[in-house]
Amino acid sequence: xxxxxxxxxxxxxxxxxxxxxxxxxxxxxxxxxxxxxxxxxxxxxxxxxxxxxxxxxxxxxxxxxxxxxxxxxxxxxxxxxxxxxxxxxxxxxxxxxxxxxxxxxxxxxxxxxxxxxxxxxxxxxxxxxxxxxxxxxxxxxxxxxxxxxxxxxxxxxxxxxxxxxxxxxxxxxxxxxxxxxxxxxxxxxxxxxxxxxxxxxxxxxxxxxxxxxxxxxxxxxxxxxxxxxxxxxxxxxxxxxxxxxxxxxxxxxxxx
Numbered sequence: 001x002x003x004x005x006x007x008x009x010x011x012x013x014x015x016x017x018x019x020x021x022x023x024x025x026x027x028x029x030x031x032x033x034x035x036x037x038x039x040x041x042x043x044x045x046x047x048x049x050x051x052x053x054x055x056x057x058x059x060x061x062x063x064x065x066x067x068x069x070x071x072x073x074x075x076x077x078x079x080x081x082x083x084x085x086x087x088x089x090x091x092x093x094x095x096x097x098x099x100x101x102x103x104x105x106x107x108x109x110x111x112x113x114x115x116x117x118x119x120x121x122x123x124x125x126x127x128x129x130x131x132x133x134x135x136x137x138x139x140x141x142x143x144x145x146x147x148x149x150x151x152x153x154x155x156x157x158x159x160x161x162x163x164x165x166x167x168x169x170x171x172x173x174x175x176x177x178x179x180x181x182x183x184x185x186x187x188x189x190x191x192x193x194x195x196x197x198x199x200x201x202x203x204x205x206x207x208x209x210x211x212x213x214x215x216x217x218x219x220x221x222x223x224x225x226x227x228x229x230x231x232x233x234x235x236x237x238x239x240x241x242x243x244x245x246x247x248x249x250x251x252x253x254x255x256x
Contacts (some may be wrong), residue, residue: 105247
């Protein structure tokens with residue numbers, strides 16, 4: 001029997017899934033299952049480049065302060081939280097609102113903290129010279145924004161749903177649609193970076209970055225939920241996603 005194109009695609013997806021699962025089992029058998037995130041994770045080929053390889057060193061606090069974030073309430077304009085109004089025209093794609101709270105491990109709000117986002121456009125392309133895959137650049141979408149959490153720890157962004165994109169980690173490798181989040185404290189040593197995903201993405205099982213998180217429940221904490229109360233009639237869909245900084249239910253972060 002001759003395989004159809006859909007049969008071939010299914011076989012390829014199954015092969016990639018099987019390869020990731022096999023490497024994961026082998027890596028877990030080596031004694032890494034107790035770690036929250038696998039650091040050197042073979043299916044994620046560049047993982048060795050994405051975390052520190054040397055022991056931490058004490059730094060001069062005064063030197064750190066020279067390079068720490070400097071901003072106040074007047075330095076972050078509320079308009080920066082709307083990624084759809086930064087240019088003369090409307091960006092292409094599904095307009096959406098993403099909101100949630102930044103919380104500590106006891107559920108208390110983390111107030112007046114800088115939250116930054118960056119993302120690909122609706123076609124899955126970043127506005128960056130190193131991103132050269134053949135998807136259109138949207139002249140009306142830069143893909144970056146920031147805001148301060150309010151007195152209840154709430155952040156809120158209006159943006160466009162990003163598309164998946166190829167990343168050459170393995171054959172036919174595609175990243176699930178996601179938005180990068182950064183949360184700052186009072187200096188650079190307190191910066192935390194993570195990614196927010198969208199529910200029901202078929203690429204989860206094929207993505208070594210997502211699968212590098214050992215605990216399935218921790219992976220689920222990276223996935224936003226559709227919220228019809230956040231959705232605005234005739235205007236935008238809505239998603240809700242909380243960021244928990246500490247404790248047993250903390251949001252998985254990228255080690256930097």
